[in-house]
Amino acid sequence: MKYEKLSKSELQSELDSVIKAYDEKKALGLKINMARGCPCSEQLDLSRGMLTDDLLSDSVISKERIDIRNYGCPQGLLELRELFAPLLDTKPENMIVGGSSSLNLMYNIVSDAMLFGFPESNKPWGKYDKIKFICPCPGYDRHFAICEALGIEMIPVRMLHDGPDMDEVERLVSSDETVKGMWCVPKYSNPLGITFDRSVVKRIASLSPAAKDFKVFWDNAYCIHDLYDEGDSLSNIFPEAEKAGNANMVLMFASTAKVTFPGGGVSFIVASDDNISYIKKRLSYEIICFDKINQMRHVRFFKTPERVLEQMKKHASIIRPKFELVYRTFANELGERGIAEWTEPNGGYFISLDVMPGTAQRTWALASEAGVTLTNVGATFPYRNDPDNKNIRIAPTYVSLDQLERALEVLCLCARRAALEKLISNN
């Protein structure tokens, strides 16, 4: 029963029954937070051994003969880089291990670029009247927040089914020397959950930027975060970039925030030899070294890349039912009525829901009133501005299946009510 086919009186009677159902849900006094992409505690339990096993009494000396308890080794333990290199499709020498936050590495690199530029820059980015970043959207709110904090103008570019609208990206990048960067979450993108197609990766790697210090911030946050045995495949951007003479254009980031512990894992920069040297030099002013004890805990806990992937399968088996519950519920409750579209990712942490244009804010507010907190509408767009007022990021992992079921019932009622109100007022 598509809502668009209903008469005004049918819409009104449907609205009456939706309001009745909504009020019943609201009376339950729910308190469910689905705003952020956090793992649930069952997932965190998978890394319990990192907290309780005796991983470090055997030896505190690294294979390079470094005492992990003391200063030193600013690039990060070799054995940790060796452990993650195959998972990140790179070599240990092209990696720097950071602290617990890859976002912090990204902030620092962009903020350093504002102050110093990159080696190939004419001047620091902060010395321009205005520089710009390309922001494929819907995208990750914390990327946009970094731009906003640093006064970098954000140019929204539409995400298509296979990645950013590359015609638009190529046009922008090749014509404007003040376009200095581009955010990408290339696999299971936040919030769409799509993976950039091989052809898109190649076009990004082969860009001919007007700015010789243009950088792609390749936030590979969900590189091994598949929901199914057969996950999406992301092609490696670095060899393509090298072929195109763009080896220094790409900076990749990753972390174990959603492998082990959010805020308690380890983070990585992957980059060309030149960029690794440059970033190491900059870091030498900023920190003596990162936490090698936590690095070694990761090494001893996982031992092999295969064991990391085994853990990822366990993560998947916990959260896959949640994703599938969302897909099923949306199909039954919203798809049937023709009032929403959504993605059905094979991995990552998010589902992107587009409700009827013009009704996302109302849907969000209704849900909030009924005790279901969703990611703020607009958060997935630069300047928090969703031009169509339709996108809602769904973060299904943190809550239990039961809570998720209840939250989705509420959300769907809210989306239906908002749609009905709009259709009636448009009539």
Added chain:
Amino acid sequence: MKYEKLSKSELQSELDSVIKAYDEKKALGLKINMARGCPCSEQLDLSRGMLTDDLLSDSVISKERIDIRNYGCPQGLLELRELFAPLLDTKPENMIVGGSSSLNLMYNIVSDAMLFGFPESNKPWGKYDKIKFICPCPGYDRHFAICEALGIEMIPVRMLHDGPDMDEVERLVSSDETVKGMWCVPKYSNPLGITFDRSVVKRIASLSPAAKDFKVFWDNAYCIHDLYDEGDSLSNIFPEAEKAGNANMVLMFASTAKVTFPGGGVSFIVASDDNISYIKKRLSYEIICFDKINQMRHVRFFKTPERVLEQMKKHASIIRPKFELVYRTFANELGERGIAEWTEPNGGYFISLDVMPGTAQRTWALASEAGVTLTNVGATFPYRNDPDNKNIRIAPTYVSLDQLERALEVLCLCARRAALEKLISNN
């Protein structure tokens, strides 16, 4: 036998015998690194329980009901702030817990000030042609490196026996709006090991800066790092600053780098309510949260502030003999001959040695040739420029007592040889 009393031929015969002794030491093929202020492994063993005890299997929920394994709590665990507040003479609400590096917090705050200024700034510090920091010296090389990295002009100010030359500091700060900051290691300063007198602390707290956004970077790195039961006493700068209307002028930093693990501890910012809110806001763009698991390990390992202080006494009993060996050796080998002065700190990690003016570089090079690596001469001054070529920072903690004894024998021979060479060539 003061060298200055010797005749030229006596100097020459003394030099011959020193060279002979030096060559014998050199033939031993020593390899001793005393360049950095690192704890020795016996000290690191004091925190072994943090690596091997079962500290976290009991509960991973904080007293504020936060799961320490997940995102959240950007200010840091309340129980950790409560544990360290009495040791830092502050309240938990005036603290932010950072990652493993207080240097990184300092860099970030200065670098953010370059980009944004502080709330009371007319404009970002980076928008001035030039800003300046007061650098009491000899001082800490990594403070100076932050200035150098960020293009901040360093104004050297002499350290007197009770702290920086405050007449000079007051003159500089009150007359020049571009003087924006001042580095201080107020207790057991690096490298002198002196503690600022109460009157100096009060004068710093009561400065009347021309710049309303002038900040004192109060790096309290050695706040509880006493060598003796009766340590130096540093007066609390915050109440004084508040009295003088300067509550927002002081930013204090500390860490457990030399309480638990260098590069593996936790760091702290202590500041006024206004500054804490401001820094929290800035951090919200830069990181989701710091590593709360490591924070909780510190809480569970120490339990009480008293236990932290007990651990510091154990540190002291390991390193005190090393400091005292330096004092004794310098007195016997250098003091006797009237060719050096040095400090005898009651805590911290360093001793400051002034060899005969003009001979520090030569002393360093001779030591290096004989396998003893000392902190680079000049490192303790802005732009690595020791105007008198006399200061050498001694870091006695890392090496064993045996190694230290051998290194000191070499160092004293080198200082004597350099002094003799100079006296002879001056004659």
